[in-house]
Amino acid sequence: MDCSHVFEFKVNRLIVVFALFLAVFSGSSVAFAQADSTGVVADSVAAVVHADTVTSGAGHAAVHSEGEHAAGGHENEKFEPTKVIMEHIADSHMWHLWGHTSLPLPVILYTPQGLDFFSSGQFHHGEHDYTSKYTYRLVEDKIKVVGADGHVDEAISGKVVDFSITKNVAAMFLAVLIIVVIFVSVAAAYKKRSGKAPKGLQSLIEPIIIFVRDDIAKPNIGHKHARFMPYLLTVFFFIWVNNLLGLIPIFPGGANVTGNISLTFTLSLFTMIIVNINGNKYYWKHIFLPHVPFWLWPLMVVVEVVGVVSKPFALMIRLFANITAGHIIVLSLISLIFIFKTLAIAPVSVAFVLFMDVLELLVAFLQAFIFTLLTALFIGMAVEEHH
Amino acid sequence: MELVTPSIGLVFWTAIAFICLLILLKKFAWKPILSAIHEREQSIDEALNKAELAKQEMARLTAQNEELMKEARAERDRILKEAKTLKDSIVQEAKTQAHNEGAKLIEKARIEIENQKKAALSELKSQVSALSLDIAERVLRNQLDDKSKQQELVSNLLKDVELN
Numbered sequence: 259m260d261c262s263h264v265f266e267f268k269v270n271r272l273i274v275v276f277a278l279f280l281a282v283f284s285g286s287s288v289a290f291a292q293a294d295s296t297g298v299v300a301d302s303v304a305a306v307v308h309a310d311t312v313t314s315g316a317g318h319a320a321v322h323s324e325g326e327h328a329a330g331g332h333e334n335e336k337f338e339p340t341k342v343i344m345e346h347i348a349d350s351h352m353w354h355l356w357g358h359t360s361l362p363l364p365v366i367l368y369t370p371q372g373l374d375f376f377s378s379g380q381f382h383h384g385e386h387d388y389t390s391k392y393t394y395r396l397v398e399d400k401i402k403v404v405g406a407d408g409h410v411d412e413a414i415s416g417k418v419v420d421f422s423i424t425k426n427v428a429a430m431f432l433a434v435l436i437i438v439v440i441f442v443s444v445a446a447a448y449k450k451r452s453g454k455a456p457k458g459l460q461s462l463i464e465p466i467i468i469f470v471r472d473d474i475a476k477p478n479i480g481h482k483h484a485r486f487m488p489y490l491l492t493v494f495f496f497i498w499v500n501n502l503l504g505l506i507p508i509f510p511g512g513a514n515v516t517g518n519i520s521l522t523f524t525l526s527l528f529t530m531i532i533v534n535i536n537g538n539k540y541y542w543k544h545i546f547l548p549h550v551p552f553w554l555w556p557l558m559v560v561v562e563v564v565g566v567v568s569k570p571f572a573l574m575i576r577l578f579a580n581i582t583a584g585h586i587i588v589l590s591l592i593s594l595i596f597i598f599k600t601l602a603i604a605p606v607s608v609a610f611v612l613f614m615d616v617l618e619l620l621v622a623f624l625q626a627f628i629f630t631l632l633t634a635l636f637i638g639m640a641v642e643e644h645h
Numbered sequence: 646m647e648l649v650t651p652s653i654g655l656v657f658w659t660a661i662a663f664i665c666l667l668i669l670l671k672k673f674a675w676k677p678i679l680s681a682i683h684e685r686e687q688s689i690d691e692a693l694n695k696a697e698l699a700k701q702e703m704a705r706l707t708a709q710n711e712e713l714m715k716e717a718r719a720e721r722d723r724i725l726k727e728a729k730t731l732k733d734s735i736v737q738e739a740k741t742q743a744h745n746e747g748a749k750l751i752e753k754a755r756i757e758i759e760n761q762k763k764a765a766l767s768e769l770k771s772q773v774s775a776l777s778l779d780i781a782e783r784v785l786r787n788q789l790d791d792k793s794k795q796q797e798l799v800s801n802l803l804k805d806v807e808l809n
Contacts, residue, residue: 348648349655366654420654427658434666441674448681453688467678487679488671496666519648520655524663582648 339593347514347585350399350425351378355509358383363428365401367394368419378422392418429513430521433500441495470494470630478634482641486634489532493525494630501581501622505615516625517581519574526570526577529633534566537640569636573629580625584618 352360362379371391380388384396392414393404401420405411423431440459447460456464470491475483500521503511515521545562548555591610594603789795 344648349652420652421657422654423658424655426655427662430659430662434662437666438669438673441670441678445674445677448677452681453685464678464682468682471679471682484679488667488675491675492663492667492670496663518655520651521659523651524656524659528660528663578649 337593337596337599339590339597342593343586343589345399346589347517347582348399349514349518351381351396351401351422352383353425353428353509353513361509363425364423365394366421366423367401368421369403370414370417425513426515426518426521429503429511429515430500432510433496433503433515436503437495437499466494467491474627474631474634478631478638479641480638483634486532486536486637489528490630490634493529493633494626497525497577497629498623498626501626502619504581504585505618505622514582514585516577517585519578522574522578525629526574529573529636530567530570533570533633533636533640536637538643540642540644541640569632573632577625577629580621584614584621588614588618 351363351365353363354360360383362377365374365376365378365380367374369391374391374394376388376390378396380386381394381396384399387393387395387404394401395404395410396402397410401415401418401422402410402412403414403418405414440463444460444463447457451457451460455461471483471487474494475487475490479486497516500515504514504516506512545566546559548558548562550558588611591607591614594607595601785798789798
């Protein structure tokens, strides 16, 4: 199973390729963002794009596009890639299926007047307000409280905590279900065929489990690895399955679960807690009594304490950025077709998307691997016996 | 900025889902799977060790067999050699014995011949003496026909006796 060297070597090359892609495409998305913020370039782009469809004069087109820009309505033909992409990678109260059909998801709100529970279908895609304990309105997929004057009341909205089963939550539950079904059945296979060679799904899963154990846990944690195996395996498969589901463009997948900062925040919080709970005296001594001249001591303690937080923080950002970037790239490539408004660009787009999807398959595994590896590394540093 | 702001709801549900997943998998999946893998690995290790031991035992047995074969061969050679020596010695002995026996027989025969010869000689002697006596008697008888001659003889005889 000692294939990690080859793996690392190839991975390094792919990381370079991936980084180049990221650089190119994040540059372009920044350009989009700037265009939006300045408005000037956006207008000119909009006008150019618009010239194909709108038959009236240039002045009219410009006015028209500005009007749309302000209203943000969706009956017009104007295509805003940034908005579309951001909508796709953001969380939502509805799970978009196809066309104008969406799966309504339950909304759970914790308000000053108690829990409020209703279906997001009540908003009719944000066109209607819904009144229960308060009057709620869906503004850019955020639930806001509407005051008596018909405007959003930000003060009360700030007090309403949204515990809704959003698209990401639902997708995550689905992933959890899939993982439980897979691994409970694999565990059953182990019981049924104890002592025999693995077979079927079992033989697919077993090398990965052994990979996590022998190439992630053992080298980094050492002989105490057995205690952390459940967490490492769970994190690994949770991230991986969610990553893979995120790559599926149609219904059961497509949610940007692992590219959501909330999820990566939670996972890295768990890692931080586990690392610090299991930190032994050497670990704490290293933080609070580092081997430095006494005049460096205040500085080093600050650095080490920041390090306690910055390590899981880096985990959080890494997973979030990688997965979100992948989704943004794929969506940007698809958006090219709509930006240029021609099918001629489609083969190029599809070819690039295919390439990106294959790369994302690797990244899906890689990010799960890296998250688990670094978690194991941090745990290993915390439980190490001597320095 | 909204993209990088964690929302409480999702954090809450992630935590719940993840902890549930962790507990469920730990109880129903990781424990049985990891222990099964561990057991299997141990049994494989054991089997390999046993195979190694069996191999060593086999080698030992083969060596032993070889040793036994060698010993048996040496034994056989020794026995053959012994038998050969024995045979040689027996033949030699038989030869010597035959030789001795022959020599004895020859000696016996010689003695017999000697004896026979002696007997024959004595017989011959007695015969010769008888014959000579006879002849002498006849000669004497012939010579003593006349008195003178008898006289002469007696005197000759007396002469001899005197000389003695």
